[in-house]
Amino acid sequence: MALWSRAGRMGLGLGLDGSVARLACARGLRCSLRQSRESQGGDGADRPQSSSGTPRLPKIYTRTGDQGFSSTFTGERRLKDDQVFEALGTTDELSSAIGFAIEIMMEKGHTFVDELEKVQCRLQDAGSAIATPLSSAREAHLKRTAFSEDAIRDLECWIDAYTSRLPALTAFILPSGGKSSAALHLCRAVCRRAERCVVPLVQAGQMDANVAKFLNRLSDYLFTLARYTAMKEGKEEKIYRRPDPQP
């Protein structure tokens, strides 16, 4: 049960009531998630308590990860360089990059940041699935961390809508097109790395293939949105040019 709380502290989408917690949640929220879980009678192995029995203010750290091991949602202790944590960390990085892009885009008043916030929530769900290796998952774990195909369908719908408003692509474009667009290209590149981390887990039968499909579609969405954002802002997208032939 400690694992579940630990996944919560990491900000995975494993809220006590199954609700989504923010991936890049504030430390305070991480604490409150933990406090809330503890108050519901979870494993108290890492629960701080004073000698008088009065609960102390919860802390973000337990020091249990200091030896380089951490926990999956299913209760396994694994080295932190395990593929599961690599994938988990990369989806976290992706959500953080998207959060940064959102902040830049909000300065420009873009309305489609709502979609990006939904994507961040789905990445939280992806993190929950990643933290739940199928080999050690019980039915209850699977029920809680199933990754919905709806998230993939949403992305496809958004991609099609933006594509229909964009001029056809006739050349390779470089990550460019203003700050918002460039930030989205950076997110796209992180997304592709997250996909590379997740694919081996899917191939090994350790996780739901929908997460890999979601990341694959998400990089297309981020690419399309980057182009659309550049167009909306009237910023030029730089195109790839071959080097001039040597004389």
Ligand SMILES: Nc1ncnc2c1ncn2[C@@H]1O[C@H](COP(=O)(O)OP(=O)(O)OP(=O)(O)O)[C@@H](O)[C@H]1O
């Ligand atoms: N370096 C990491 N990269 C990606 N995921 C991690 C990493 N370390 C831990 N996790 C995941 O995030 C969850 C919460 O992280 P947390 O930092 O609390 O773990 P810890 O390092 O094991 O513990 P502590 O920080 O209390 O010593 C863990 O249960 C694990 O699933």
